[in-house]
Amino acid sequence: MRFLHAELVKLRTLPGTVWLLLAVVALTVAVGSITAAAVACPASGCGLDPARAILSGIDLSQAVVAILAVLAISAEYSTGMIRVTLTAMPRRIAVLMAKAAVLTGLVLAAGTVGVLASVLAGRRTLPATSPAPYSLANGADLRAAAGSVLYLALIGLLALGTATAVRDSAASIGVVLGLLYLFPVIASAAGPDWSRHLQQIGPMSAGLDIQATTGLRSLPLSPWAGLGVLAAWAAAALLAGGLLLRWRDA
C-alpha cells in the first residue's frame, strides 16, 4: 500500500501529468466528435462502423497515454531518482507493479471520462443517416466503449514495460509508437496474406478490433481476441522490463 502511495505521489507531482491526463480526455472527445460529424452516408447504404467513428479519438490519445507511461519511469532515470526509489524499496518488481497499478488507475479514469464524453458528443454529431444509432444499451456498442478504455490502459502498460526496459525516454516513446503505428502502415503495403497476419499481431490494429460493431466476420481477429493480443504485448513488455529492472544496475 505504501508502494502505491509513493508511486502516486511521484506520478502526481511530475510536471505535466495532469495536463497529459486532460489531453487524453480532450483529444479523445475532439477527434471522435469531428469524425462522427463528418460521416456522410449515401442513401444507398453505409458500411461505416459508427462505434469506430465515435471512438476514433483513441487513435490519437493513445500516444498521450504512451507519453505519460514512459515519463512515469524514464523521469526517474533522467533525474537519478530511481536510485533513491530502489534504495527505499529494494523489491524492484513490486516497485514496477505499483507503478503499473497507479498508472492503470489514472488511465482508466481519464479513459472512462474521455470515452463517455465521446459517446455523448458523438451521438449528437453522428448524422441521422447512420446505419444504426449508437447506444450503450446495445451489447456490441457497450463492448466497443468499455473495450476502448481497457485498450488505453493496456497501451499504458505496454509503454511502461517498454520504457522500463529501454530507460531513455526518447528511444522508449519511439519504440512504443513504432510498435503501434508501423504494423498497420506496413500491412497496407503488403499482400493480402501478409497484411492479415500483420493486422493480427500488431498491438494497435489487433487491439482496436475491440471497437468493431459491424462487419465482425471480415475482421482479422474477433474483438476480444484482438484485445487479448494487445494484452499479450503489454504482459511481454512488463515482463521484459521487470526482468531487466531486476538484473541491471539502476
Add this chain to the structure above:
Amino acid sequence: MTPTLYRPGVQAGPDGFAQLLRAEWVKFRSVRGWVIAMIVAVLAIIALGLGPSMTGTCGKNGPASGCAGPLGPGGEQVTDSFYFVHRPLAANGEITVRVTSLTGQIPTISGTGMRTGLMPWAKAGIIIKASTRQGSAYAAMMVTGGHGVRMQYDYTGDLPGLAGSVSAASPRWLRLTRSGGTLTGYDSANGTRWTRVGTVTLAGLARTVPGGLFATSPQYAQTSAGLSSVSGGPSRATGVFGQLSLRGGWSGGGWAGSAIGAPGGPAAGSPGGFAQAAGRLTVTGTGDIAPSVSGASGNGVTIAQTLIGVFAGLIVIVVVAVMFMTSEYRRGLIRVTLAATPRRGRVLAAKAVVLGAVTFAAGLVASAVVVTLGQTVLRNHGVYVWPVTALAEVRVIAGTAAVLAVAAVIALATATVLRRSAAAVASVIVVIVLPYLLTVAVPILPLGPADWLARASPAAGFAVQQTLIQYPQVSNVYAPSAGYWPLAPWAGFAVLCAWAAVALAVATYLLRKRDA
C-alpha cells in the same frame, strides 16, 4: 569588431557559421548511438522495401499474362475497350449522326446483377481511329452520361461541347470530318446550326482507316459510406443513333461490329453489340477509351509501394533529431554551447543544417536503393508496377529524402520548444505518421477529414511520392489511399516545409527568450 581578449597572447579563433556547423557535426558524429541509429534507419527502409511481402500473377503464366495495358500514342498506359461499328474510310470524308438516347446499366449493390443507371462517363458517338488495334490514335465526338457532348482524342485529349444530357426531346447531332491527318469535330442541337468543338491532328494515320459508331461505359465503382474502400464491376451503355450520313471516301459495304479489347473468359459478360432497324442503329458497349488509372478502377502498385519502410526510418530519425537537442539540456551542454555562441538563433540554424544534411544523405541512399531494386523485386513476384519516367523516379527518391530531412528539422525544432524528449518525439510522430495512417494506410476516416489531413497536415509532404496523374475525364476514387494526393507533389512538400518553418520560428523565439 575585434573582441578584447583577456589573454592577449591567444588569437581569437574563427567564429563564422562554418565553425558552428563543424562544432555541431562533431557533436553529432561523436555520439555512437546516433550514428548507429541513422544506419539502422537506412537498413530498415531498405529491408522493409525489398521484403517481398506482395505477390501477384502478372507475367507469371507466360508472356500473355503480363498486366501491362496497351500504350497510347503518347506512350502512356491506356484503356481501350468499346463496341465499334465500323467501315473503312479512304482518304477524306465526313460522318454525321443524330443521337437520341444514351442509357446504361450498372451493377447492383450486391454485385450479382445489373440495374438501370448511367455512368457519368458512359460514352456513345462517332469515332475515326488509326486501326482496330488497342491503343491506336483516334478522334471521337460523343455524348456522355453526365458531361454533355465531348470531343476526345488520343486518350488524354478532352474538349467540351454542348452541355446537358441527350434524350429524344433534346437530341444531339455530331459530326466528324477527316482531311488527311486532321480531324475536326462539330456538334449541334438541331442539325442545322453547327459549332466547331475542336480540330486535332493525329500522327501516322494510314490512307484507309476504320471509322463509325461506338459505345462504351467505364468500370463502376462505389465508395461505401463515403469511405475510400470500394466495390463495383463493369457497366454498359447503349446509344441510339439515327439520320446517319456519310460523305467522302467511305466504303460502300455494310457495317461491321467489333468488340475492341473485349476481355475473354466466361466471367467477362457480354462485350456488347449493335442492331439496325428502320434507319436506327443501336450500339451497346462496355469498357472505356481513356488513360488508365490505378486504384479502384485499375490495378497495380506505384513505386511509392517500395518506400513503405520510410515510416520505420522516420521514427528512428525523429528520435535521433529530438535527442540531438534534448541531450544538450540533459547534460547541461546547452549552457556551454550558448556561452560559446551567444547568438542562439545561429546555434539552432547550425543544428538544423547538420541534421538536415545527414538525414538527407541517409534518406537518399536508402530510397535510391529501395526504389531501383524494389521495383525489380515486385515485378519478379508478379506485381504490376506502374511505369514512371526517369525524372519522376528521381523526384520520388530525392523528395523522400527531403521529406525525411524536413521531418528531422521539425523534430529538432519541436524538441527545442518542448525540451522534453518523450513529448517531442510523440508529437512529431503523431503529426506526421498518424495522418498518413488514417488517410492512406487504414482509411477509417470519412473522405472529408481525410482530404483535409492529406492537404494540411505534415503528412501532405508524402505527396512528393505520387506518380499517378488524375484525369478529370476518368471517374475514379482519387484518394490518397489509391495513390492520388489532393496536392501536387511539390505543393505537398511545401506544406511540410511550412510546418518546419513555423516550428523553427517558434523554436528560435523561445530559445532566445528563455533561460537555458
